[in-house]
Amino acid sequence: xxxxxxxxxxxxxxxxxxxxxxxxxxxxxxxxxxxxxxxxxxxxxxxxxxxxxxxxxxxxxxxxxxxxxxxxxxxxxxxxxxxxxxxxxxxxxxxxxxxxxxxxxxxxxxxxxxxxxxxxxxxxxxxxxxxxxxxxxxxxxxxxxxxxxxxxxxxxxxxxxxxxxxxxxxxxxxxxxxxxxxxxxxxxxxxxxxxxxxxxxxxxxxxxxxxxxxxxxxxxxxxxxxxxxxxxxxxxxxxxxxxxxxxxxxxxxxxxxxxxxxxxxxxxxxxxxxxxxxxxxxxxxxxxxxxxxxxxxxxxxxxxxxxxxxxxxxxxxxxxxxxxxxxxxxxxx
Amino acid sequence: xxxxxxxxxxxxxxxxxxxxxxxxxxxxxxxxxxxxxxxxxxxxxxxxxxxxxxxxxxxxxxxxxxxxxxxxxxxxxxxxxxxxxxxxxxxxxxxxxxxxxxxxxxxxxxxxxxxxxxxxxxxxxxxxxxxxxxxxxxxxxxxxxxxxxxxxxxxxxxxxxxxxxxxxxxxxxxxxxxxxxxxxxxxxxxxxxxxxxxxxxxxxxxxxxxxxxxxxxxxxxxxxxxxxxxxxxxxxxxxxxxxxxxxxxxxxxxxxxxxxxxxxxxxxxxxxxxxxxxxxxxx
Numbered sequence: 001x002x003x004x005x006x007x008x009x010x011x012x013x014x015x016x017x018x019x020x021x022x023x024x025x026x027x028x029x030x031x032x033x034x035x036x037x038x039x040x041x042x043x044x045x046x047x048x049x050x051x052x053x054x055x056x057x058x059x060x061x062x063x064x065x066x067x068x069x070x071x072x073x074x075x076x077x078x079x080x081x082x083x084x085x086x087x088x089x090x091x092x093x094x095x096x097x098x099x100x101x102x103x104x105x106x107x108x109x110x111x112x113x114x115x116x117x118x119x120x121x122x123x124x125x126x127x128x129x130x131x132x133x134x135x136x137x138x139x140x141x142x143x144x145x146x147x148x149x150x151x152x153x154x155x156x157x158x159x160x161x162x163x164x165x166x167x168x169x170x171x172x173x174x175x176x177x178x179x180x181x182x183x184x185x186x187x188x189x190x191x192x193x194x195x196x197x198x199x200x201x202x203x204x205x206x207x208x209x210x211x212x213x214x215x216x217x218x219x220x221x222x223x224x225x226x227x228x229x230x231x232x233x234x235x236x237x238x239x240x241x242x243x244x245x246x247x248x249x250x251x252x253x254x255x256x257x258x259x260x261x262x263x264x265x266x267x268x269x270x271x272x273x274x275x276x277x278x279x280x281x282x283x284x285x286x287x288x289x290x291x292x293x294x295x296x297x298x299x300x301x302x303x304x305x306x307x308x309x310x311x312x313x314x315x316x317x318x319x320x321x322x323x324x325x326x327x328x329x330x331x332x333x
Numbered sequence: 334x335x336x337x338x339x340x341x342x343x344x345x346x347x348x349x350x351x352x353x354x355x356x357x358x359x360x361x362x363x364x365x366x367x368x369x370x371x372x373x374x375x376x377x378x379x380x381x382x383x384x385x386x387x388x389x390x391x392x393x394x395x396x397x398x399x400x401x402x403x404x405x406x407x408x409x410x411x412x413x414x415x416x417x418x419x420x421x422x423x424x425x426x427x428x429x430x431x432x433x434x435x436x437x438x439x440x441x442x443x444x445x446x447x448x449x450x451x452x453x454x455x456x457x458x459x460x461x462x463x464x465x466x467x468x469x470x471x472x473x474x475x476x477x478x479x480x481x482x483x484x485x486x487x488x489x490x491x492x493x494x495x496x497x498x499x500x501x502x503x504x505x506x507x508x509x510x511x512x513x514x515x516x517x518x519x520x521x522x523x524x525x526x527x528x529x530x531x532x533x534x535x536x537x538x539x540x541x542x543x544x545x546x547x548x549x550x551x552x553x554x555x556x557x558x559x560x561x562x563x564x565x566x567x568x569x570x571x572x573x574x575x576x577x578x579x580x581x582x583x584x585x586x587x588x589x590x591x592x593x594x595x596x597x598x599x600x601x602x603x604x605x606x607x608x609x610x611x612x613x614x615x616x
Binding site for chain 2: 040041045046047048049050051052053054056057058060061063064065066067068069071072075129130133134136138144145146147148149150151153154155156157158159160161162163165166168171173176205208209210213214216217262266268269272273276287290291294295300303304307308310311314
């Protein structure tokens, strides 16, 4: 709205040598009649063609996001099992009440939390180490980056087929290598105790390149002078890492932690392709549980209620993280 | 800062290379294992000690995939679905991005904020009703069911809008004075000047669609609608507990799924890495 007005005044004042004065009397009439909503909509400064430009995406987002969102909320108050929507009675908070005492669901939530605790901190630390080395301006870094990225762009199904053979307890390469050091490796994906750590390890392997690029972007935004000043003051590398690098990486750390936790609490594909929730439900994560409840047991209403509870948990964790970060910033400055 | 080749610097560098080589080994060996296993005759894949480098060049697994199994069909399905999704995202997202970045209409900023908040909604919330809506439309087991829900994304609009905002306003004003329509400004000025960002979005959409599993899993019911990723997942799941899976064949299938993605990645690496760094900076 603003710049269109500016254009017109500039065109009218083309003869004037001085730029249009910002004084209110020159560019604006003294008395502006209040326009109603329709007049504002139909006024010349409203570039209505903009609606045409956003129309396709608006239709798409309404049809495939807003309507499903409302529909999902509505579904969670219904007892909708097969076959038809007409037979779905409204049961109020019935699904949510049942969910409170549903041990299988809470077990699945705790499995997701376990996975997150395993995968996010280790994944961030591992990729930070790679990023720190990559940031040393060594020769051939581009080649290494390409190699580290291969798992990121790979498909989860292909990756899981590869790792199913690598982690085979009898003939897999991993246990062969451990055997060379005299360690007898576990039955990785086949043992309820080691199945979830195995999935977390594979996920760390697959995501390291992605996190590394984001760490690297953060590292490159730290001014080099700070390190030079610290070196003059006699700081060693270890000290400058803890006192300069890590504090200044805080925004990146925060971003990776928040997005990592959100993503990990929703883990589905690795579970589906590697273990199908087994052995003994030890890798039955929340989204996999919801998937089974909805698309194998066709309990759409209850599964919707579960997905809203999971969303509430994720949302709460994110809000807590944002709150902690804000508080820490207030303490620092 | 001038780096002198003191012994300390040389040692740190050597140590750096050592770390990079170890990590590179961890990243690459699984893929070498995949390629070499795909070239082995079924039943000979496990030997002692394990063979990571290819010792056989047996292409029968690849022939089996395309002659005896419908991997050719899967490949064409995936190619079609991915191409349509990428094209749809580029058109729809760039149109919307121009509207949000450069046209002043009533309610623009409110609508844009609404778009941004949708990026925070987890997929599992909308998955069930989305599936029910698509099945009400009669789109289960159809190409439109696989394509249409993915042809626009709030992320793509956000990415392109940021890029469009960097184009100087003078270009737009000058074109308007010359009598260009908004469509002309969009098509002749904004699209050509934002090639790299469009490439970034295209690569992202390609990777996401090519390797997507959960949506095809719900929508592609019959064998001839499956994508490569889904076909391979089914093929992987088929053997029962008593049947040894045909690993060399599965590995050959994995190579077929991954090769196009890796080729696109190596060609468009710059855009992909840029896009990831951008997505990190915004947070």
